[in-house]
Every structure is written in structure tokens, then in C-alpha cells.
Amino acid sequence: MRWRQPRAQTLLFAELRGIVFEEFARRLRAQVEHRVTTGNGGQVTYTYAYRERFFSGRLGFQIVENRFGASYSSPTLRLGNTGLDFSYRIAADYLDALGQLGNIDTDPALALARxxxxxxxxxxxLGATLTRSFPLWRPSKTTSDPPPRFSALPIEQGIWLNTGVSSSQSFYSDGRAQSYTAGSIGLDAVLGAFVADTFDYTSLRVTYSNGFLAGASPFLFDRITTREQLVLGFLQQLYGPLRVGAETTLDLQSGQQVDLTYRLGYDRRTYGLSLHYNPVRQSGALELRVEGLNWDPSPPQPSSATGSSLNGP
Structure with a gap:
């Protein structure tokens, strides 16, 4: 449920997983969130969440019983003519969740055993991200290029080298702290205009990240346990508007698969259906896209971004 004002919106979410009166409190999840857009394009968010669920990688799903918080997310800032994009986020929360006092184990197997x-x-x-994308190849555009057939806008083809540095610093009222600073490098490729009947769209993604971790969170839900990761993804047209894809995240230190999402999509210029399934999280989603009805005044996203998206539910 959503209420929207010119610069603010309030969202309510509630979920009841079966009606069993003796377990009502455990089966209920709820959240209220109020967002205010600032004059520079940033966003202030006030949140209360009850039994909020987080996916914590190798630690699996964790429940935060109660969370009161406020945060500020900056807009993406272009730093002069450098091509660098910078963004940051500041958040303060009061948390009631499962955790461990005393000595903290960063190894997931030992942490879950304690x-x-x-x-x-x-x-x-406190979090900050600095990124830059380098176009390695783009096809030349001509007036004879066919118009969009299965997407609302023409697909932006090319190969990009993406680089970034991110840092997350967490400080807790018991004196503990968790610090993680990582660098990433990857290739994104979009080949094909998604116009022909078969194999006219291929999206590939390869991203490697590695960083320095110091300290550990006393909570399980936000404890960082995967320091070195490799993300692999693809999205491929089979026939007409039908595309299939998958994306996986691998922990290179342990050799384990941290996450996996399968995607099946059916796209037309004015509408689309997308089915996601994640066997690791044991979750799925069915999404419906409708273009041009103005239900949401938010500006539309470029077709190149939506066309190459491989994110799961």
C-alpha cells in the first residue's frame, strides 16, 4: 500500500504466513516506511519494521525482530569531467535481532554453531561508492536501424568495463565495529537489438570483487562473511519475445555458491511478464510490466538498463 505526495511517499507492507492464533506474532511481518525526496535529489527514509527478513549470504536468512531507523541516501554525483560517479549513505538504527556476545566468529560454520x-x-x-564505466565497443548507428520490436525503447548495445570502490563502516553501541572496503572490476556486454526472431539479444555479466574486512558485527543479519566474490550472469533471447537467464554469486574463498537466480521473461513493446526463481533463497516472483499507463509518475528507466538487468527477486 502506498500514499504519495509531491516530495514524499509512505509505504505499508504486511504479510501473514498462515492463520495460527498461537503463532500469530511469529507468522506476521510488517513494515512502514516514509520517504522524503530532498531538493538535491537525495532521499531521507524513516522506517519501522517488525520481523524483517534479511538474506545474509552463507549465514542464510536472518530475522530482525524490530528495527527503528532513519537514513539518507545521496543522489549519484558526477565528479567534474572525470567520469567518476560518487554516492553515499548514512543510516542510524535501533536493532533487536539475533546475535552473539563475547568473541565473534567470522567463519559461517563456527558462527552458526555458537x-x-x-x-x-x-x-x-556509513557507506560510500565510487564507480566508473569505460565503453570498450559500441556499434555504429545508422538511419536504417530497425525500430524496436520487443522492447519499449531501442536496446543500447556495447561492451563496457566497469570499475568501482565501495566502503561500509558500521559502529555499534556496545563498542564493536565492522569495516569493509572492496574494489570491483567487471565486464558487461549487450549484443543484439532484440528485433529478429531468434538469438538477437545476449546480455553477459562478469564481476570480480575483493576487499579488506576488519571486525565483525555482533548481529548475524549484517555480518559480512564473503570477502572475495565472483558474479556471473547471462540473459539470452530464444525465440521472439522469450528470454531466459541466470545469475550466480560465488564465494571464491570457500568455493561455495552464495546465491543463484533463474529468470524467464516474455517481453513486448507495451507489456511484459517475468518469472524469477531462486533455489538458494527458496523464493520466486512473477512481475508484470505495463508501459504508458502513467500509474507511477517516476521517470522511465532506459531500455539498455532494463534490458540487461539480471537481478533476482
Whole structure:
């Protein structure tokens, strides 16, 4: 449920997983979120969440019983003529969730084997990201290029080298801290105009990231356990508007698969259906896209971005 004003919107979410009165509190999940857009394009968000669920990589799903918080997310800032994009986020939360006191194990197997208990702490979190994309190849455009057939806008083809540095610093009211700074490098490729009947669209993604981790969160839900990752993804047209794809995240230190999402999509210029399934998270989603009805005044996303998206639910 959503209420929208010119610069603010309030979102309500509630989920009840079956009606069993003795377990009502455990089966209920709810969240209220109020977002305010600032004059420079940033966003201030106030949140209360009850039994919020987080996917914590090798630690699996974790439940935060209660979360009160406020955050500010900056717009993406272009730094002069450097081609660098910078963004940052500041958040303060009061958290009630499962955690561990005393010595903390960063190894997931040892962490899950230790006794956990509900703890209540405040957290201050600071994050920043610096990225730059280098186009390696783009096809030349001509007036004879065919018009869009299966997408609302023409597909932006090319190969890009993407680089980035990100940092996340978390400070907890018990004196603990968790710091993670990582660099990433990857290739994104979009080949084909998605116009012909068969194999006229291929999207590929390869991203490697590695970083430095210091300290560990007393909570399980935001504890970083995967320092070195490799993300592989593809999305391929089979016939007409039908595309299939998958994306996986690998922990290179342990050799384990951290995440996996399958995607099946059916796209037309004015509408589309997309089915996602994630066997690791045991979740799925069915999405419907409708163009041009103005239900949401938010500006439309470029077709190149939506066309190459491989994110799961």
C-alpha cells in the first residue's frame, strides 16, 4: 500500500504466513516506511519494521525482530569531467535481532554453531561508492536501424568495463565495529537489438570483487562473511519475445555458491511478464510490466538498463 505526495511517499507492507492464533506474532511481518525526496535529489527514509527478513549470504536468512531507523541516501554525483560517479549513505538504527556476545566468529560454520541470543543495540552505518564505466565497443548507428520490436525503447548495445570502490563502516553501541572496503572490476556486454526472431539479444555479466574486512558485527543479519566474490550472469533471447537467464554469486574463498537466480521473461513493446526463481533463497516472483499507463509518475528507466538487468527477486 502506498500514499504519495509531491516530495514524499509512505509505504505499508504486511504479510501473514498462515492463520495460527498461537503463532500469530511469529507468522506476521510488517513494515512502514516514509520517504522524503530532498531538493538535491537525495532521499531521507524513516522506517519501522517488525520481523524483517534479511538474506545474509552463507549465514542464510536472518530475522530482525524490530528495527527503528532513519537514513539518507545521496543522489549519484558526477565528479567534474572525470567520469567518476560518487554516492553515499548514512543510516542510524535501533536493532533487536539475533546475535552473539563475547568473541565473534567470522567463519559461517563456527558462527552458526555458537549459541545466539536476541540483543538490542544501536547502529550507525556509513557507506560510500565510487564507480566508473569505460565503453570498450559500441556499434555504429545508422538511419536504417530497425525500430524496436520487443522492447519499449531501442536496446543500447556495447561492451563496457566497469570499475568501482565501495566502503561500509558500521559502529555499534556496545563498542564493536565492522569495516569493509572492496574494489570491483567487471565486464558487461549487450549484443543484439532484440528485433529478429531468434538469438538477437545476449546480455553477459562478469564481476570480480575483493576487499579488506576488519571486525565483525555482533548481529548475524549484517555480518559480512564473503570477502572475495565472483558474479556471473547471462540473459539470452530464444525465440521472439522469450528470454531466459541466470545469475550466480560465488564465494571464491570457500568455493561455495552464495546465491543463484533463474529468470524467464516474455517481453513486448507495451507489456511484459517475468518469472524469477531462486533455489538458494527458496523464493520466486512473477512481475508484470505495463508501459504508458502513467500509474507511477517516476521517470522511465532506459531500455539498455532494463534490458540487461539480471537481478533476482
Amino acid at each position: 549459541t545466539t541470543e536476541r540483543i538490542q543495540l544501536a547502529r550507525l552505518q
